[in-house]
Amino acid sequence: MEHNKTIFERVNEMAARKGYTCTPSQLALAWVHHQGKDVCPILGTTKIENFNQNIGALSVKLTLEEMTKLESFASKDVIKGDDFENNFGTWKNYETPPLSSWKTT
Template sequence: MHPAQLALARLHHQGDDVRPIPRTTKFEQLNENIEALTVKLAPEEMAEHDSIALADVVKGDRHPDTVTTYKDSDTPPLS
């Protein structure tokens, strides 16, 4: 199982009101995304993944300081 498949499976198991929107440009990755629907996670596995995802070690900025993001933009306020 690939990390992306695990991430999609986690989202799929969170309930009927959660819909992941995976993006890909390659058929191989599209097939992997579809295969994620067949992954079955036990409640214990979901709890373990949630404990990791909610830990402080996972939180933080997505991009390193060397990458320009929206935070660095000089956008005028909406008025």
């Protein structure tokens, strides 16, 4: 976790250097948004404050250097710890009876 905390601190510093009220979350959303025209983050929130902050990410402009730096932070080889699949059950882990057992004869 300490390693991931260091990465978060670096992202936080990048957000602060943007010179306006850019949050780390906005920086991350802007990075996803800048991936290409065929990539769009899908956000879900129940609070209007969070919605407004998410919309603010659309005004964050990233340089190629910033994109490269953020990409280096997001690499699967850089983040440490268990991933999603190791922490949560998926549909594969449940004992669902085969479809053939549902059919009546």
